[in-house]
Amino acid sequence: MSTSKKHTSQDLLEENDSTLLPNKKQKLDTTLVDNNNDSLPSNTISSKLEESKIPDENVEQEIKEIIPDILNKNYIDPDFVTRFYSAFKKNQTFTDEISQAIIYNLPFPIALLPNIFDNEFLSNVKDEVKELDFDNKSNDLYEFHQSSDLKICEKPHLSKLRDTIYSDVFVSTMSNLVGFDLDYTPDLSVHKYEKGNYLLCHDDDIKDDAFMHGRIIAFIIYLVDEDWSKDDGGALELFNINSQSHPDEISLSITPKWNTIAFFALSPTSYHQVSEVISSTKIRYSISGWFHGPLNTRLSRAEFIAPVPEVFDLKDFISPVYLNEKNKIRILKKLQKDSYILLSKFLRDDVFDKLITSIRETGWEEKPTGPPFIRKYHLLKDSEIDNFKDNNNNNNIIKDYKDSSSSSFCKYVYDFFKSKSFAIFINEISNWQITAVAREFRQFQPGNYTLIHDQGQDRIGADVTLFCIEGEWDEKWGGGTHYVADEHELLAIYPEKNMLSIVIRDAGTLRFVKYVNSHAAFPKTEMSFIYWDDDDDKGEEEGDEEVEDIEGGVEDIEGGVEDIEGVEDIEGVEDIEGIEDIEEEVEKIEEIEEGEG
Numbered sequence: 001m002s003t004s005k006k007h008t009s010q011d012l013l014e015e016n017d018s019t020l021l022p023n024k025k026q027k028l029d030t031t032l033v034d035n036n037n038d039s040l041p042s043n044t045i046s047s048k049l050e051e052s053k054i055p056d057e058n059v060e061q062e063i064k065e066i067i068p069d070i071l072n073k074n075y076i077d078p079d080f081v082t083r084f085y086s087a088f089k090k091n092q093t094f095t096d097e098i099s100q101a102i103i104y105n106l107p108f109p110i111a112l113l114p115n116i117f118d119n120e121f122l123s124n125v126k127d128e129v130k131e132l133d134f135d136n137k138s139n140d141l142y143e144f145h146q147s148s149d150l151k152i153c154e155k156p157h158l159s160k161l162r163d164t165i166y167s168d169v170f171v172s173t174m175s176n177l178v179g180f181d182l183d184y185t186p187d188l189s190v191h192k193y194e195k196g197n198y199l200l201c202h203d204d205d206i207k208d209d210a211f212m213h214g215r216i217i218a219f220i221i222y223l224v225d226e227d228w229s230k231d232d233g234g235a236l237e238l239f240n241i242n243s244q245s246h247p248d249e250i251s252l253s254i255t256p257k258w259n260t261i262a263f264f265a266l267s268p269t270s271y272h273q274v275s276e277v278i279s280s281t282k283i284r285y286s287i288s289g290w291f292h293g294p295l296n297t298r299l300s301r302a303e304f305i306a307p308v309p310e311v312f313d314l315k316d317f318i319s320p321v322y323l324n325e326k327n328k329i330r331i332l333k334k335l336q337k338d339s340y341i342l343l344s345k346f347l348r349d350d351v352f353d354k355l356i357t358s359i360r361e362t363g364w365e366e367k368p369t370g371p372p373f374i375r376k377y378h379l380l381k382d383s384e385i386d387n388f389k390d391n392n393n394n395n396n397i398i399k400d401y402k403d404s405s406s407s408s409f410c411k412y413v414y415d416f417f418k419s420k421s422f423a424i425f426i427n428e429i430s431n432w433q434i435t436a437v438a439r440e441f442r443q444f445q446p447g448n449y450t451l452i453h454d455q456g457q458d459r460i461g462a463d464v465t466l467f468c469i470e471g472e473w474d475e476k477w478g479g480g481t482h483y484v485a486d487e488h489e490l491l492a493i494y495p496e497k498n499m500l501s502i503v504i505r506d507a508g509t510l511r512f513v514k515y516v517n518s519h520a521a522f523p524k525t526e527m528s529f530i531y532w533d534d535d536d537d538k539g540e541e542e543g544d545e546e547v548e549d550i551e552g553g554v555e556d557i558e559g560g561v562e563d564i565e566g567v568e569d570i571e572g573v574e575d576i577e578g579i580e581d582i583e584e585e586v587e588k589i590e591e592i593e594e595g596e597g
Helices: 045-049 057-066 078-089 119-129 156-166 168-178 325-338 349-360 382-391 406-416 420-430 580-593
Strands: 102-104 110-114 135-138 142-146 187-193 198-202 213-222 236-241 247-254 260-265 272-274 284-294 340-343 436-444 461-467 481-485 488-493 500-505 510-513 524-532
Touching: 078 102, 078 168, 110 247, 119 156, 119 284, 156 168, 168 213, 168 260, 325 340, 325 420, 340 488, 349 406, 406 436, 420 461, 420 500, 481 500, 488 500
Parallel strands: none
Antiparallel strands: 102 110, 110 260, 135 142, 142 187, 142 198, 187 284, 198 272, 213 260, 213 284, 236 247, 236 272, 340 500, 436 524, 461 500, 461 524, 481 488, 481 510
């Protein structure tokens, strides 16, 4: 069975990823420059020049002696530092004609310093970078390769670059430019992004409870080919925020450029990501690091779509093999043993065919749902749902579904899965008491995903998903639903045409949908439901989910499945008509257990 490190806020304190992770063992001097004072930090070289833009001979000689020979001297110039700092502090745009340095002020200040190091020297650095060993980093948030911390690197040019970044003059320069007193031992590592690699939206809202220190400045030194272009992907993308301080849309996209350093101050709203690398012939190399400082935190919660209870006839939708009582008992036994099962060809063929036709004609929200540091995918248009509710407010239309309009049929099926009838069916095959359901009809297009996050965890319950895809899904496209617990991957489910997955998820299990990459030939469309007993939530703090009870619940199912006589002693179950489909599910479960899923 494969393993996968889950991604939570605490996890971000424990890995060495320069765009993500702080070193929580460091306790730093992090005096913040007064926001009402335009003076530079007092313990830096440039503070010696503050009274005059022209240094005296002694100070100038001191600077020359300690400036590393590989660092661009334009960025040490007192006049440049003063002008840059003023613009960065006041959140203003800035362009320097000599160095071509630039500050973008929206959605938050970010700076680019071209030709930061000697060009020939950095070419030698890149040659050494290509010789490094890289570890594959993969979870819900990212997919890329990372080197060990450069603190232990012994390669001559890489170690010289590291020592330059550790030097007083480099740290002082960064401190002068951004207006913060910074620690003198930033952590550094090399990142390698190949075709299909990415880093999704994250908020950098990380803290160390012991010291209340975290990242304050993130920086990236690009080692990409000189002809790297927008079409190659791998852009650094910055998000603006909405009224809830959640990331909304990408406001700025920065294409990597050779021998350029990009840096920005981190805050609870400095949302950013690295877009998927598209090029199959180029590799996005970079050296990334961060300086530490005090860190603020915030909390919020995500929304979830509310259900509306209805009653439907199971035989109008579900394949007859799954309505067979003995087969239901066998499914129950598998769920009791393994907590999950995959049911192929779950809907009747005629129902699924009409469902796919209906989905093709259905509108999806153009703007993906968010916030993107938790999720990004497309929901059914509200207008489509409203039209369905207005035009089809009776049960006869379900019975005569073959005569209904194709464009609205997918809504019939969608409502079937949150009905009392289906809740009873789930209770029978899982022994899981159900009185409430949350649902989403969603589509994962290339670039879409969900993340494990403290602010967006699903409630405990039975996860039921119907996969509404037309063709065969390739696992290389991503899009799998991954279940993790205690830093281990328990299960990975990839979509299959007309397959229903059922997973009984407890408090220690989290799930996410892996990023769908640009290779995907078609979207991953699914109806996603979480069923639970609302009585278990009484007395607990309520979140922001909008949820309705299932009318009547299923508490009063006569006898309940637990009382079915002989449930453990059924013989000849292999001979039940149509059991081949369930046998296929057993094979799938065994494959997943062996790590083949």
